[in-house]
Amino acid sequence: MTTARRLETTAMAKASDALTLFRETSAALRRTVPFDAAVWQSTDPATGMATAPMRAENLGEDGCATYWNAELLSEKVNLFRDLARAAVPVAALRDGAADSPEHSAVYREFLQPRGLDDELRAVLRADGQWWGQVSLFRSKGRPPFSKWELAAVSGLTTFLGRRLRSYAEPAPEPVVDGGRGPGLLLFDRGGALLSINDEARDFLAGMPAGPSAPSRFGVSVPAWIHSTAASATQAEEARIRAKDRSGRWLVFHASCLRDADGSPHQTAVVIEPAKASxxxxxxxxxxxxxxxxxxxxxxxxxxxxxxxxxxxxxxxxxxxxxxxxxxxxxxxxxxxxxxxxxxxxxxxxxxxxxxxxxxxx
Structure with a gap:
């Protein structure tokens, strides 16, 4: 029996939602591939962008914008989008950076200031579609992730991708939309929230709990909204789908606003209920x-x-x-x-x- 097969526990197979799956997988995996912190993320398979729900382990709330700005704007090592197309969708930072982690923007700006020294990344895919991703972190002084450990995680990626895919299945009863207008959030080029309307407050209040960053408006902004806004500065616009706690699908659409010289100035994120199509x-x-x-x-x-x-x-x-x-x-x-x-x-x-x-x- 392979290591991956031994790790596929009954609890993982019966997990009723993504957060339960992440919790059970983390507990099982930690015994075989030790790690000190982790981020488990669902992704929108149409774009590969992180969305709700998300689970963070042993990480504070101060680094969401830092991580995603580094990952999306300047990272060159082990990009998730490259792993999604790779034959083996798993890589470790020290292995990918030829043991020169300072080449990684995520290492310089996020890991090193937090005492973390290596990252193992994996894309969770099923039938070529990208349904989730995970980052496992080890602290300074711990050995880097080994080839054997990468192989153990790789063996789980298809199983986890299929489980995440299954959670898009509808419930017996639809959720009726309350007829609210669109929510609007406005961010500066550094990712700080500049403005928010009441509709956006209501939409965010209904989202599942997850890694987030506080704002001066008394609203915590989910990490995956920060990543969507950061992506828009590179691609003019970015769009993801996510479920709220009632089970309703929402669309988050980010657009980059530019100065007269074309440089990114602000990013607007619009939140609306998703159409069935x-x-x-x-x-x-x-x-x-x-x-x-x-x-x-x-x-x-x-x-x-x-x-x-x-x-x-x-x-x-x-x-x-x-x-x-x-x-x-x-x-x-x-x-x-x-x-x-x-x-x-x-x-x-x-x-x-x-x-x-x-x-x-």
């Missing part, structure tokens, strides 16, 4: 649909009949029926109407609002 791809992925089944599901949502599907996809009607039958089986429905309702309306799953995810041990 904006999260349908997450939900269908949660059910393990194939690319063809996903395509057929989307066309069913547009009202195409079996004959129309066959014509559009250059398939026989018999083949279309087989695909539809498979879709019904995977999603647990018995009719097209039920399928559309489940995937395009009931796309919410409640989270546990009492879960504590910043821990010290």
């Amino acid at each position: 904006e999260v349908a791809s997450l939900i269908t992925a949660a059910y393990g649909l194939t690319e063809r089944e996903l395509e057929i599901t989307q066309l069913i949502g547009r009202g195409l009949s079996t004959a129309q599907l066959a014509t559009k996809l250059y398939l026989s009607q018999h083949t279309v029926r087989d695909h539809v039958k498979s879709i019904f089986t995977k999603t647990g429905v018995t009719s097209r109407g039920e399928l559309v309702a489940k995937l395009y309306a009931e796309h919410y799953q409640p989270l546990n609002p009492t879960t504590r995810i910043r821990v010290w041990d």
Whole structure:
């Protein structure tokens, strides 16, 4: 039996949500691959950007903006986006930096000031999609992460990616939107919050607890919002999807505002309830649909009949029926109407609002 297989405990396999999965995995992994601090993150598979929920272990709340500004604006070593495309989606800082960690912006600006000396990173992916990521940290004086330890973590990445993907599955009852307008947060170029409207306060109050940074407005800004705002300064705009504690999907859209000379000046983050179409791809992925089944599901949502599907996809009607039958089986429905309702309306799953995810041990 492989090390990874031994680590896949019953508690991990039965975890009902991402935060529970992170907690159980951390406890099991720490016994085999010791670490002193960690950050466990869900990601939006469309962009690979960090989103809620997130779990931090043995890390204070003072470094969110520092970490993400270093990672997104100046880091050159072991970038998560590179690991997501790598054959083995795991790397260690000292190994990747040829034991010259000062080449890493995250090391210089985040790890070293906190007495941390090495970082093991892993992207949690399933069927090529990026559903999460983890950073494990070791303190100064501890040995660097070994090749064997990297291999042990690598063996868990697909299992964890599939588990994270499964949490996009909808709950039986939809959450009704209260009809609020969009939330708005405005950040300066250094990541400090400059302004926030009442709607944004309400949206943030409903998000699951997680690593965050305090602001002068009495509002703690989640780390993944800081990372989204930082990304927008490089790509003009950035967008992620996340669930609040009631299970409603929200969209966070960041846009960079520039000075007359084109340099980044401020970043605006708009928060709105997600349209059903904006999260349908997450939900269908949660059910393990194939690319063809996903395509057929989307066309069913547009009202195409079996004959129309066959014509559009250059398939026989018999083949279309087989695909539809498979879709019904995977999603647990018995009719097209039920399928559309489940995937395009009931796309919410409640989270546990009492879960504590910043821990010290």
